[in-house]
Amino acid sequence: MSTTLFNDDILGVVLDAGSQNMKAGFAGEPSPRAMVPTTVARFRRDGLTDGIPQIYCGTEAIKKRGISKMVWPVREGMIQNWDEMEKMWHYIFYKELHVPPENSRIMHSVHPLTPKSDKQRMAEILFESFAINGLYLAKSPTLVLNAYGRTSGVVYENGYACSYAAPVFEGFPMKYATVTSPVTGKMLSDRLQNLMFKAGYSFTTPYEIDLIDQIKKDICYISQDYATELTASSGYESKAKYNLPDGQHIMLGQERFLCPEVLFKPELEDLKCRNIIDSICRSIDMCDLEYRPLFYNNIVFSGGTSLTTGLVERVTRELTQILKKNLPDVTLKVDAMEMRKYAAWAGGSMLASFPNLREFWFTKEEYEDVGSERIKFKFF
Ligand SMILES: Nc1ncnc2c1ncn2[C@@H]1O[C@H](COP(=O)(O)OP(=O)(O)OP(=O)(O)O)[C@@H](O)[C@H]1O
Numbered sequence: 001m002s003t004t005l006f007n008d009d010i011l012g013v014v015l016d017a018g019s020q021n022m023k024a025g026f027a028g029e030p031s032p033r034a035m036v037p038t039t040v041a042r043f044r045r046d047g048l049t050d051g052i053p054q055i056y057c058g059t060e061a062i063k064k065r066g067i068s069k070m071v072w073p074v075r076e077g078m079i080q081n082w083d084e085m086e087k088m089w090h091y092i093f094y095k096e097l098h099v100p101p102e103n104s105r106i107m108h109s110v111h112p113l114t115p116k117s118d119k120q121r122m123a124e125i126l127f128e129s130f131a132i133n134g135l136y137l138a139k140s141p142t143l144v145l146n147a148y149g150r151t152s153g154v155v156y157e158n159g160y161a162c163s164y165a166a167p168v169f170e171g172f173p174m175k176y177a178t179v180t181s182p183v184t185g186k187m188l189s190d191r192l193q194n195l196m197f198k199a200g201y202s203f204t205t206p207y208e209i210d211l212i213d214q215i216k217k218d219i220c221y222i223s224q225d226y227a228t229e230l231t232a233s234s235g236y237e238s239k240a241k242y243n244l245p246d247g248q249h250i251m252l253g254q255e256r257f258l259c260p261e262v263l264f265k266p267e268l269e270d271l272k273c274r275n276i277i278d279s280i281c282r283s284i285d286m287c288d289l290e291y292r293p294l295f296y297n298n299i300v301f302s303g304g305t306s307l308t309t310g311l312v313e314r315v316t317r318e319l320t321q322i323l324k325k326n327l328p329d330v331t332l333k334v335d336a337m338e339m340r341k342y343a344a345w346a347g348g349s350m351l352a353s354f355p356n357l358r359e360f361w362f363t364k365e366e367y368e369d370v371g372s373e374r375i376k377f378k379f380f
């Protein structure tokens with residue numbers, strides 16, 4: 001165990017690599033310094049680019065996407081392309097945080113179902129290529145609960161490509177009770193693109209697809225009474241005007257709530273999976289009976305898609321009805337903090353600043369002594 005890990009000259013760096021956005025910053029700070037697209041761009045053609053870099057990452061990559069091949073190294077919350085991920089880490093250290101990695105210790109979030117082999121590989125790259133001083137791999141749901149000031153509860157996470165309900169007891173995520181869903185932020189954006197196409201608006205270029213994402217964030221919402229609103233909102237008068245950056249505008253009506261309704265009705269996309277309510281209930285049902293009151297009393301939201309207007313209200317209402325009928329003695333409490341888009345990062349920031357957790361860190365000395373195998377026992 002290293003006693004130097006918490007010295008002033010070793011910076012605590014906190015990373016949450018999402019399928020769409022990488023959140024990066026310093027331990028103890030309330031918000032990440034950088035939230036950049038988790039992407040690496042390489043010029044499609046060689047030869048024309050003498051003297052300028054061939055690789056761009058993050059925001060710089062997005063600017064070059066017209067002339068580049070883009071790789072998104074994280075898919076469904078897990079690292080899939082290790083070479084490009086290494087480029088991304090390099091970019092974060094040197095271009096975003098301006099920290100030499102050899103002067104840092106890293107708190108890195110991981111998806112709750114990340115295999116051990118992936119964690120080992122993360123350790124190998126971060127210790128060997130970046131010479132970091134210490135590593136702490138923490139499962140996202142634990143970090144999210146930490147951000148809410150708790151150690152037990154159920155995290156409903158929905159970002160760009162991950163959607164799951166994950167119970168955590170005393171800081172330990174219950175892997176066997178994690179219920180995943182294919183209804184993610186990306187799916188909602190694709191669905192809005194189709195709905196808008198049917199309404200006469202064809203948005204297909206990368207720039208237009210970014211616009212769809214923005215339209216979704218700005219004007220889509222969860223209906224609180226879907227059946228009534230569906231019949232009441234078919235006329236032109238119920239349409240909302242949305243101004244586009246080029247000065248034109250579009251008019252959207254039912255599309256605004258039909259899009260995210262798929263969270264509650266996956267059958268709208270021909271999906272045979274649990275809806276958000278059933279996912280939460282199923283994950284709690286898979287745990288011991290005695291935990292039910294605790295879990296229903298501590299449901300928290302995280303990830304960008306959980307910011308969808310009206311989501312928290314509708315989930316609370318539907319879960320209240322279910323509990324009233326099936327578990328009348330159990331109290332429901334659903335919480336959604338404003339900064340939930342980066343709740344995992346914020347929880348990591350808090351955890352990484354606790355010196356009393358120093359024995360949980362995997363230090364450079366330990367890595368050099370026993371190698372990455374130790375990861376299995378350190379971060380299970
Ligand atoms: N206000 C909002 N309303 C609805 N959706 C939103 C809002 N803000 C962001 N999103 C959606 O959240 C998603 C990005 O969320 P987030 O940054 O949590 O994902 P990620 O961490 O990169 O991916 P993942 O955790 O799934 O691997 C995008 O699909 C985006 O459209």
Ligand SMILES: [Mg+2]
Pocket residue numbers: 017018019159160303
């Ligand atoms: Mg995420």
